Amino acid sequence: MAASKVVEDLFYKECLNAKANGLTTSDFTILHPECDATELAMSLNVLLVKGLIEVFQVRGELIYKAVSMEEAGKAGSLQGEEQVVYSTIRASGNEGIWTKHLKSKTNLHEAVIKRCLRALEQKALVKAIKSVKHPTRKLYMLMELTPSVEVTGGPWFTDQELDVEFVEHLTNTCYKYITLKSFPRDASSVFTVAHKAYPSATSVHKYIMDKRISQVDLTVDDITMLLDVLVYDGKVERFIAQVDEDWGDEGDLDNDSDWVYKAVTRDKKAESAWQDCPCGYCPVADFCTESGPVNPSGxxxxxKWLEF
Structure with missing residues (x-):
């Protein structure tokens, strides 16, 4: 019995170390070849009964994942159908599970599921949420979990409705900031092709948050989504950042970002004739010569510019 308890503790510890990847009995045997197969089987049964591990079948192989002591304690305090429903909801994670899918996974009658859900909600163990993808469906997840972006729609949705005004305001702010960094203040001049101080998504995000333009906590990925909209609308172009050693601190690009953004054109009133000329934005203007492979005649x- 003592030996089985040692194996039980070892297996649970290795499951915790494996985290979301899970652990197979083969993995455990490689890590602890001294453990007896019979004791391992007994330990697995004990852990499953205690609710400390969950078992999944992936490509015909059994994968074991650890359950926290706190979660196991909650499930252990439940009886019969309530425990089955709770465990199924817990397995859905922060994606939640629809009542129809809950019924198919548990094979319980609809009336039983409703009773169990009502009891679990009264015990503050689960909560009902709505999904932006399926507004008519009621999803259930554990009380302490935060719904995923796929469920809530992220910061762009309020009460399952797209906040168009908020999105447009932020998108316009991003565009104005990129335009400010894309052209000199003097409307009669332009940056050379060697100019590298174009903003990245990280720097745009920093600007939005530092100026407290958004009361919602946004991520760099959220800002990237807005910048993609500007790219698709033809207002902004995106290209790979080129960083060299003599750049120093002059640029506005973060070292961890590959993409930078440049406004295609500034306000028409501020444009000069040179900006409208192809040489003003040509990416190869530096080595364009009359006798070179890149030349004005070709x-x-x-x-394209003369086709007007």
């Missing part, structure tokens, strides 16, 4: 940009 310039495709000029050919």
């Amino acid at each position: 310039c495709t940009y000029y050919a």
Whole structure:
């Protein structure tokens, strides 16, 4: 018995270390070849009864995942159908589970499921939420979990409704900031092709949060979604950042970002003739010569520009 308790503790510890990847009996045997197979089987049964591990079948192989002591204690205090329903809801994570899917997974009658859900809600163990993808469906998840972005729609949704005004305000703010960084203040001049101080998604995010333009806590990924909209609308272009050693602190690009953004054009009133000329934004203007492989006479940009 004592030996089985040692194996039981070892297996649970290794499951905790494996986290979301889970642990197979083969993995455990490699880590602890001294453990007896019979004792391991007994330990697995004990852990399953205690609710300290969950078992899943992936490609015909059994995978064991650890359950926290707190969660196991909650499940252990439940009886019969309530425990089955609670465990199924817990397995759905922060995605939640629809009552129809809950019924198919537990094979319980609809009336029994409703009774169990009502009891679990009264005990503050689970909560009902709504999904932006399926507004008519009621999903259930553990009380302490925060719904995933796929369920809530992220910061762009309020009460399952897209906040159009909020999205447009932030998108316009991003565009104005990128435009400010894309052109000199002097409307009669332009940056050279060697200019590298174009903003990244990280720097735009920092600007939005530092200025407290948004009361909602946004991530860099959220800002990237807005910048993608500007790219698709043709207002902003995105390109790979080029960082060199003599750049120093002049740029506005973060080292951990690959993409930077540049406004395609500033306000028409502020445009100069040079900005409208292909040479003003040509990416290869630095090595364009009359006798070179890139030359004015064979310039495709000029050919398109003259088609008016």
